[in-house]
Amino acid sequence: MPRNTLLIYLRSIALIAEKDMRIYYTKPPVLMFGFLFPLFMFLAFSLGRSADLHTLFPGLAAMFVFFVASSVGPLITPWEKRAGTYERLLSFPVTVNTLILGDVVAGMLYGIIINVIILAAGMAAFGYSVSFTEVLIIAISLVLGAFCFSALGVLLASPASTNPSNVMLLSNLVRFPLIFISGIFVPIASLQGVARVAVYCSPITYLVNSFDLGLLGSAAIPLLLGWAVLIGSSVVFVLLARTFLRRNLMKGL
Amino acid sequence: MEQERDEIIAINGLTKRFGAITAVDDISFSVPEGELFGFLGPNGAGKTTTIRMLTGILTPDAGEVSIGGIDMQKHPIAAKMQMGIIPETSNVYIELTAKQNVVLAGRFYGMHRKAVEERSDLLLQQFELSDRKDDRVEGFSKGMKQRVLIASALVHIPKVLFLDEPTSGLDVHSQRLIRAIIREMNDAGTTVFLTTHNIEEANTLCDRVGIINRGALTAIDTPERLKQAFKETQSVEVAFDTPTDIGEIERSGLVNRTEQAGDKWRFYTDDPDALAKCVFAFAERRKLSFTAFSIEGASLEDVFVTVTEGKAHAP
Ligand SMILES: Nc1ncnc2c1ncn2[C@@H]1O[C@H](COP(=O)(O)OP(=O)(O)OP(=O)(O)O)[C@@H](O)[C@H]1O
Numbered sequence: 001m002p003r004n005t006l007l008i009y010l011r012s013i014a015l016i017a018e019k020d021m022r023i024y025y026t027k028p029p030v031l032m033f034g035f036l037f038p039l040f041m042f043l044a045f046s047l048g049r050s051a052d053l054h055t056l057f058p059g060l061a062a063m064f065v066f067f068v069a070s071s072v073g074p075l076i077t078p079w080e081k082r083a084g085t086y087e088r089l090l091s092f093p094v095t096v097n098t099l100i101l102g103d104v105v106a107g108m109l110y111g112i113i114i115n116v117i118i119l120a121a122g123m124a125a126f127g128y129s130v131s132f133t134e135v136l137i138i139a140i141s142l143v144l145g146a147f148c149f150s151a152l153g154v155l156l157a158s159p160a161s162t163n164p165s166n167v168m169l170l171s172n173l174v175r176f177p178l179i180f181i182s183g184i185f186v187p188i189a190s191l192q193g194v195a196r197v198a199v200y201c202s203p204i205t206y207l208v209n210s211f212d213l214g215l216l217g218s219a220a221i222p223l224l225l226g227w228a229v230l231i232g233s234s235v236v237f238v239l240l241a242r243t244f245l246r247r248n249l250m251k252g253l
Numbered sequence: 254m255e256q257e258r259d260e261i262i263a264i265n266g267l268t269k270r271f272g273a274i275t276a277v278d279d280i281s282f283s284v285p286e287g288e289l290f291g292f293l294g295p296n297g298a299g300k301t302t303t304i305r306m307l308t309g310i311l312t313p314d315a316g317e318v319s320i321g322g323i324d325m326q327k328h329p330i331a332a333k334m335q336m337g338i339i340p341e342t343s344n345v346y347i348e349l350t351a352k353q354n355v356v357l358a359g360r361f362y363g364m365h366r367k368a369v370e371e372r373s374d375l376l377l378q379q380f381e382l383s384d385r386k387d388d389r390v391e392g393f394s395k396g397m398k399q400r401v402l403i404a405s406a407l408v409h410i411p412k413v414l415f416l417d418e419p420t421s422g423l424d425v426h427s428q429r430l431i432r433a434i435i436r437e438m439n440d441a442g443t444t445v446f447l448t449t450h451n452i453e454e455a456n457t458l459c460d461r462v463g464i465i466n467r468g469a470l471t472a473i474d475t476p477e478r479l480k481q482a483f484k485e486t487q488s489v490e491v492a493f494d495t496p497t498d499i500g501e502i503e504r505s506g507l508v509n510r511t512e513q514a515g516d517k518w519r520f521y522t523d524d525p526d527a528l529a530k531c532v533f534a535f536a537e538r539r540k541l542s543f544t545a546f547s548i549e550g551a552s553l554e555d556v557f558v559t560v561t562e563g564k565a566h567a568p
């Protein structure tokens with residue numbers, strides 16, 4: 001029985017993720033805030049700065065991961081509530097946990113798929129020479145970062161709302177400030193005082209740092225510490241989302 | 254939880270409050286395997302809230318639910334694996350095709366690809382959707398969407414089927430189609446729990462009916478026995494060609510209650526036969542001509558009205 005339950009558990013996570021991928025990857029708000037927006041930011045920062053791009057790219061790539069991975073989560077639950085599919089989804093053999101993890105996996109895969117392309121293109125364009133270990137570091141960091149940011153996206157949608165545009169607005173209010181305190185545009189090592197503390201508070205910082213290490217060969221924060229922070233914040237985001245969703249199930253829907 | 258083997262739905266002390274409102278108030282009952290159970294109640298009585306707790310969508314404030322002997326709170330996934338659920342206000346994914354929706358549902362219950370594809374095709378054919386099965390649901394009518402929804406809930410041949418107002422707002426053809434399939438599933442062994450406003454539906458479809466009012470279960474029995482228990486809701490309805498004082502009939506001792514609608518009188522009685530004879534004698538004496546005369550048996554509707562309004566008027 002327990003093994004069987006675990007199987008059902010994993011299967012429903014996979015099915016929820018599959019459903020999300022089929023339905024939500026191509027929704028306009030996801031394409032807009034997940035893909036076009038960071039692309040414009042990327043272009044804005046790279047225009048006329050070809051000299052710096054070599055050092056800027058790891059940060060920009062991390063920003064891309066952040067935007068893409070966190071764009072799906074805020075949309076799904078409000079959209080399903082408004083479309084009237086949410087209650088039926090809950091009626092399947094799923095729990096709050098499988099719902100959250102399914103949505104997180106969908107966002108994570110979106111982040112990974114798009115950023116593998118971006119990273120590959122960047123590595124070719126800006127001529128990094130990376131060893132196998134460094135590729136491994138980048139790959140693991142990408143997965144951890146995408147999971148973490150996707151979890152943040154899911155968390156942003158979990159306090160009840162049935163209006164997707166409100167949630168998108170709220171999520172952007174959280175997402176935009178975060179990219180400015182993440183050492184994307186300024187090297188972490190050069191920051192002092194409050195700015196430095198702020199930078200340590202943003203989970204994006206730790207992905208920028210890991211990408212720096214993988215692509216440029218040096219980083220301000222130890223790699224394992226950075227990974228630990230990404231994993232730790234993922235756990236916090238998932239648990240918070242769970243608390244909110246559970247509370248909603250008590251209150252009504 | 255200790256229970257008899259054939260009770261597939263067991264509810265004990267189920268309670269749900271929303272702020273000051275007690276939507277479901279300490280309900281306990283059980284449904285034996287294979288029964289077609291109808292849950293009747295006026296708007297806001299707590300039907301949807303009850304069904305949501307039975308299906309693990311809403312967390313109860315108190316009480317236990319067990320489905321097929323499995324506690325819903327402790328093992329939600331195992332409990333839900335046995336059910337098919339059609340929520341009240343719910344939709345299928347309009348972005349997917351009819352078949353994709355049914356297949357997705359089946360896969361949630363662990364059906365294998367091939368089995369789920371075959372079963373989906375069969376169901377969509379039964380629901381007269383074969384020629385549209387590969388169209389996105391986006392363009393479907395309300396009744397077609399509801400049929401896709403029900404097909405999705407039946408795909409894994411559930412042991413227990415929960416339906417919250419499955420036929421409300423649909424045309425007669427869709428209603429009949431859906432009722433026929435509910436009955437067919439029930440004949441094949443699926444226990445059915447449905448809520449409805451439609452008393453005739455409950456009367457003709459259900460083995461047993463529970464009436465809920467203001468969150469409390471006020472009556473539960475077979476439709477026939479409920480009607481029996483409310484014998485006083487039998488009535489004699491008459492209309493005469495000229496206005497008359499009917500006080501004499503009312504004083505006959507046979508009439509429990511009188512209602513007037515237009516030129517018609519309705520006398521509620523425990524003994525329609527004796528009252529009919531009394532009315533004939535009365536008309537004879539006064540040289541009145543009947544323009545209408547009928548004897549009405551107790552109907553489930555009368556039971557429903559008596560039960561729910563009786564409660565409503567209590568302090
Ligand atoms: N999420 C909620 N928050 C607050 N009150 C609620 C909530 N859901 C239901 N209620 C209240 O609980 C009571 C029962 O509602 P419920 O939806 O169960 O009734 P119902 O019998 O299904 O009615 P209907 O026939 O209209 O569908 C109502 O008074 C309703 O206002």
Ligand SMILES: [Mg+2]
Pocket residue numbers: 300301302341417
């Ligand atoms: Mg209802």
